[in-house]
Amino acid sequence: MYHKTLSYRIFSIFNNVFLTVISIICLLPLYHLLMVSLSSSAPANAGLVTFWPIGFTLEAYTKTFTNDNFLTSLWVSVQRTVIGTGLALIVNTIAAYALSKETRVFRARNIYLWYFVITMLFNGGLIPGYILILKLGLMNSLMALILPGLVTVFNVILLLNFFRTVPKDLEEAAFIDGAGQFRTFISVYLPISLPVIATVSLFIMVGHWNAYFDGIIYIRDSDKLPLATFMQTIIVQADMSKLDLSAVANLSQRTIRASQIFIGALPILMVYPFLQRFFVTGIVVGAVKE
Amino acid sequence: MEANVAQQVNRGNTPRIKRKKSYKQPWMLHFMVLPAAILVFIFSYIPMSGVLMAFQDYKPALGIADSPWVGLKHFRYMWENDYFLQITWNTLFFACSKMVMNLIIPFSFALLLNEVRKMTLKRSIQTLIYLPHFLSWVTLSGILIDILAQTGLINQFLSSTFGIKPIFFLGDGNWFRFTVIFSDVWKEFGFNTIIFLAALSGINPSLYEAAEVDGAGRWKQTMYITIPSLIPITIVVATLALGNVMNANFDQVFNLYSPLIYQQGDIIDTFVYREGLLSGQFSFATAVNLFKSVISLVLIVISYRLAYRFAGYRIF
Numbered sequence: 219m220y221h222k223t224l225s226y227r228i229f230s231i232f233n234n235v236f237l238t239v240i241s242i243i244c245l246l247p248l249y250h251l252l253m254v255s256l257s258s259s260a261p262a263n264a265g266l267v268t269f270w271p272i273g274f275t276l277e278a279y280t281k282t283f284t285n286d287n288f289l290t291s292l293w294v295s296v297q298r299t300v301i302g303t304g305l306a307l308i309v310n311t312i313a314a315y316a317l318s319k320e321t322r323v324f325r326a327r328n329i330y331l332w333y334f335v336i337t338m339l340f341n342g343g344l345i346p347g348y349i350l351i352l353k354l355g356l357m358n359s360l361m362a363l364i365l366p367g368l369v370t371v372f373n374v375i376l377l378l379n380f381f382r383t384v385p386k387d388l389e390e391a392a393f394i395d396g397a398g399q400f401r402t403f404i405s406v407y408l409p410i411s412l413p414v415i416a417t418v419s420l421f422i423m424v425g426h427w428n429a430y431f432d433g434i435i436y437i438r439d440s441d442k443l444p445l446a447t448f449m450q451t452i453i454v455q456a457d458m459s460k461l462d463l464s465a466v467a468n469l470s471q472r473t474i475r476a477s478q479i480f481i482g483a484l485p486i487l488m489v490y491p492f493l494q495r496f497f498v499t500g501i502v503v504g505a506v507k508e
Numbered sequence: 509m510e511a512n513v514a515q516q517v518n519r520g521n522t523p524r525i526k527r528k529k530s531y532k533q534p535w536m537l538h539f540m541v542l543p544a545a546i547l548v549f550i551f552s553y554i555p556m557s558g559v560l561m562a563f564q565d566y567k568p569a570l571g572i573a574d575s576p577w578v579g580l581k582h583f584r585y586m587w588e589n590d591y592f593l594q595i596t597w598n599t600l601f602f603a604c605s606k607m608v609m610n611l612i613i614p615f616s617f618a619l620l621l622n623e624v625r626k627m628t629l630k631r632s633i634q635t636l637i638y639l640p641h642f643l644s645w646v647t648l649s650g651i652l653i654d655i656l657a658q659t660g661l662i663n664q665f666l667s668s669t670f671g672i673k674p675i676f677f678l679g680d681g682n683w684f685r686f687t688v689i690f691s692d693v694w695k696e697f698g699f700n701t702i703i704f705l706a707a708l709s710g711i712n713p714s715l716y717e718a719a720e721v722d723g724a725g726r727w728k729q730t731m732y733i734t735i736p737s738l739i740p741i742t743i744v745v746a747t748l749a750l751g752n753v754m755n756a757n758f759d760q761v762f763n764l765y766s767p768l769i770y771q772q773g774d775i776i777d778t779f780v781y782r783e784g785l786l787s788g789q790f791s792f793a794t795a796v797n798l799f800k801s802v803i804s805l806v807l808i809v810i811s812y813r814l815a816y817r818f819a820g821y822r823i824f
Contacts, residue, residue, distance in 0.1 A: 241636035265659040313544035316537040324537045337552040343797035345784045346558025366551045399536040428644030453650040479650040
């Protein structure tokens with residue numbers, strides 16, 4: 219009964235406090251930014267705001283939400299996230315289902331599997347990918363942001379490892395009832411696999427929402443930029459305070475920048491608590507192998 | 509089991525034996541893989557053939573078929589270039605430092621978190637520390653640029669508490685390196701902790717009971733049960749990270765660096781982007797990238813072999 223000894227109790231108290239402090243520090247910068255975005259611009263620019271808003275105002279948010287460029291980009295991001303996640307789920311789950319079959323049933327399984335895994339090991343890189351999009355005429359279109367990353371081999375493997383843990387008896391029962399492979403997949407495998415599918419959707423959604431680089435290289439019109447790219451251009455590229463040359467000119471924007479960063483992160487902060495539960499179980503279950 | 513069921517179904521019903529193979533519709537499985545296979549062919553295999561342009565003077569107007577072949581010209585130029593050695597060193601430095609930090613810190617954190625007995629507290633801590641993993645580097649660098657500015661939160665804190673002059677975290681080469689490694693730990697340590705926590709929950713409780721009977725305290729239990737049980741997963745994580753030695757995280761560096769600190773902060777991937785897409789040196793950039801990809805490929809294959817040999821790890 220080690221946890222009743224005095225020394226362990228003292229350790230336990232220190233440990234709990236230490237871990238709590240560390241985890242709060244992890245989120246402190248985000249919290250600080252929220253407070254900056256809620257303050258009026260003069261105290262924010264003077265660097266007076268720390269962990270409480272000074273001169274509370276929603277002005278930065280009103281300005282951000284009346285900015286047409288911001289709203290258009292928000293809409294593009296919603297589109298790419300919804301369409302991209304939907305398509306990716308369909309393509310990846312049905313492929314993973316087929317690949318989860320044993321070689322006995324699906325002879326070509328291992329060939330397909332290697333065909334996919336090779337792309338994890340080696341890729342053509344930035345320039346050939348860019349030229350491909352150029353040659354396909356996808357430049358400046360939403361599909362340039364969705365199609366190249368549609369098949370994620372990592373997700374396919376996560377899904378197929380899970381599908382392999384589904385008891386074979388269920389599948390046999392479906393076959394006996396006359397269901398084909400596709401019907402078995404829809405009626406037997408999908409309902410059981412909801413946790414792992416939720417996990418994979420989370421990965422894909424977060425990936426789409428956060429993706430900015432494809433927007434930089436494939437999109438030319440400002441009204442087709444996804445939000446992450448839009449933010450990258452205004453926050454990071456336009457930021458001169460790194461050089462501390464024209465820091466003063468930039469300062470008046472601080473509250474607005476903070477509000478934009480926060481709104482950009484908001485969808486992720488919102489889905490996070492709901493999906494976190496699935497996510498941890500999904501990871502653990504997906505890692506179980508027969 | 510499967511065969512058993514099939515036999516029972518087919519017993520005394522001879523016509524079904526003929527359909528035994530086809531009722532599982534293997535052709536349907538091909539159809540199900542097909543969309544993914546086609547997409548992978550277009551967006552992964554076609555670009556792979558594009559690496560040929562590393563051996564050409566590629567002109568977009570001529571395409572790969574008609575551009576002049578120049579052999580190893582770009583690779584020779586690469587090797588004679590001092591700056592290339594510098595960015596390779598930067599890449600290795602960043603990747604290896606992150607690898608070590610992202611092993612030690614999550615490992616220790618998981619051990620400490622394992623001692624928290626209140627489940628609600630444990631879960632809240634986990635929820636808080638995973639969160640930065642899901643935020644993008646655009647968001648995080650936006651935050652970092654703000655709090656690391658000369659008048660930002662960190663410099664204010666340092667000057668009011670320790671009386672230190674403002675530090676150029678993103679403008680000074682050495683501080684930039686520190687910032688990159690530290691902020692990577694901030695983003696990823698919570699997420700990496702999950703792996704160790706999962707392994708901890710898999711330890712057989714009877715081991716601890718036996719140790720308790722033998723009079724071992726918590727410290728001894730940790731030293732002789734917990735840590736040894738974590739060694740296989742640690743080996744897997746460490747060896748798999750080996751495949752990433754040439755990856756210093758483009759997204760992070762790209763969103764934090766500036767021309768001021770290229771000497772200490774530029775990495776292979778950002779260099780490829782600038783040379784290739786900003787300066788239009790398609791062939792040279794592809795050559796640099798190919799060099800990186802080939803080394804990565806070798807390392808990944810070695811690391812998976814090692815992980816398989818030492819810990820029986822397989823990805824599928």
